[in-house]
Amino acid sequence: MPGFELFGDLERKEVNDVLDNGVLMRYGFDGMRNGHWKSKELETALQNTFQANHVQLVSSGTAAVSVALASAGVGAGDEVIMPCFTFVASFEAIMMLGAIPVLVDIDDTLGLDPEAVKAAITPKTKAVMVVQMCGGMANMSALLDICKSNNLLLVEDACQAIGGTYNGKPLGSIGDLGCFSFDFVKTITSGEGGAVVTNNEDYYTNADHYSDHGHDHVGNDRGAETHPFLGYNFRISELHAAVGLAQVRRLPEFIAIQKKNFNIIKEALSEIPEVTFRTVPEGGEESYAFLSFFLPDLEIATKVSSAFKENGVDACFHYFNNNWHYIRKWEHLKDMKSLFPISAEVKNGLKYLETKTFEKSDHYIARNISCLIKLSWTEEEVKARASKMVELIKACLA
Numbered sequence: 564m565p566g567f568e569l570f571g572d573l574e575r576k577e578v579n580d581v582l583d584n585g586v587l588m589r590y591g592f593d594g595m596r597n598g599h600w601k602s603k604e605l606e607t608a609l610q611n612t613f614q615a616n617h618v619q620l621v622s623s624g625t626a627a628v629s630v631a632l633a634s635a636g637v638g639a640g641d642e643v644i645m646p647c648f649t650f651v652a653s654f655e656a657i658m659m660l661g662a663i664p665v666l667v668d669i670d671d672t673l674g675l676d677p678e679a680v681k682a683a684i685t686p687k688t689k690a691v692m693v694v695q696m697c698g699g700m701a702n703m704s705a706l707l708d709i710c711k712s713n714n715l716l717l718v719e720d721a722c723q724a725i726g727g728t729y730n731g732k733p734l735g736s737i738g739d740l741g742c743f744s745f746d747f748v749k750t751i752t753s754g755e756g757g758a759v760v761t762n763n764e765d766y767y768t769n770a771d772h773y774s775d776h777g778h779d780h781v782g783n784d785r786g787a788e789t790h791p792f793l794g795y796n797f798r799i800s801e802l803h804a805a806v807g808l809a810q811v812r813r814l815p816e817f818i819a820i821q822k823k824n825f826n827i828i829k830e831a832l833s834e835i836p837e838v839t840f841r842t843v844p845e846g847g848e849e850s851y852a853f854l855s856f857f858l859p860d861l862e863i864a865t866k867v868s869s870a871f872k873e874n875g876v877d878a879c880f881h882y883f884n885n886n887w888h889y890i891r892k893w894e895h896l897k898d899m900k901s902l903f904p905i906s907a908e909v910k911n912g913l914k915y916l917e918t919k920t921f922e923k924s925d926h927y928i929a930r931n932i933s934c935l936i937k938l939s940w941t942e943e944e945v946k947a948r949a950s951k952m953v954e955l956i957k958a959c960l961a
């Protein structure tokens with residue numbers, strides 16, 4: 564991660580196809596487009612990647628989460644259980660629908676804690692949204708069981724985990740609906756873009772219509788199409804899809820590079836007994852987009868994070884230094900700052916944020932450091948980085 568590091572002729576060729584005929588819109592203009600349907604081609608490529616029956620491209624990962632939930636009928640007043648360690652987009656996407664995000668603890672996978680999910684279920688719960696953080700995954704079999712026995716939808720926000728698998732299945736294709744982002748810093752980038760993945764034909768049809776003003780996409784005359792229901796514009800453009808198409812073909816190559824770089828650093832850090840690694844549930848394989856590890860306590864983690872910073876080793880310490888991934892720094896959401904009035908029902912549903920503590924999550928996040936694994940590093944650079952990290956961690960432990 565991120566795909567923009569390896570950018571070149573393949574991307575340029577796909578974009579030029581689109582520029583040659585000037586049809587930047589994904590629908591219609593059949594006669595003008597010279598056979599170029601980049602969005603459709605990308606959807607087909609992603610169906611193969613995710614081994615899923617249906618893929619609907621949208622304008623961003625945030626849009627993907629919102630469209631996925633809407634397509635399955637999640638709306639006003641419904642509760643959606645989600646982890647307190649995520650990207651703030653997953654919270655926003657629920658709020659956009661007038662639904663209520665119910666934040667719960669994570670465990671040592673850095674994903675949803677199944678026990679916390681169970682404890683948060685109420686008669687209003689409609690869905691569980693698992694967020695596959697930092698290239699890893701939550702305990703999916705436990706979550707699948709919980710959702711099944713409580714008749715809840717399981718939605719996967721797999722924006723950070725493209726290329727990871729669980730029991731051989733691509734992350735994002737395990738729940739009822741999966742969501743991906745192709746924003747500028749993700750493993751596969753199209754500049755901006757996202758995808759909803761599902762095997763459910765009704766959800767797919769809903770996502771297809773909903774993301775384009777409710778258009779039914781029957782026939783080839785947009786003006787004559789009917790609109791079975793309300794929709795909005797969450798479309799991707801052909802230019803973005805063209806870039807994504809070139810990038811997705813390189814996914815296996817990107818994952819292989821990530822894995823190689825990840826393993827060099829992991830092996831080096833394994834020498835230090837005080838360092839432990841994020842748990843990967845049995846049957847799971849990470850996407851290797853990040854290497855996430857734990858230090859013994861907050862004090863040491865703080866020291867290591869500062870030492871990394873001073874020595875040019877970029878790494879995320881979400882507990883202190885990051886405002887958009889962990890509940891601890893979400894003051895604007897805890898204080899409910901909104902440009903427009905929020906319904907009394909949602910306000911009431913979010914009251915728990917005033918008092919709820921997330922001690923179990925603090926226990927992990929306060930000791931966790933996550934390093935982005937880059938695609939452009941040379942082997943020498945990775946090895947130098949790995950030994951620098953070992954040296955700095957040892958000094959902080961001494």
Ligand SMILES: *Cc1c(COP(=O)(O)O)cnc(C)c1O
Nearest residue numbers: 623624625650652722723744746
């Ligand atoms: C990036 C990301 C998103 C949102 O994607 P955008 O395309 O930037 O809107 C949602 N969830 C997670 C976990 C992400 O990392």
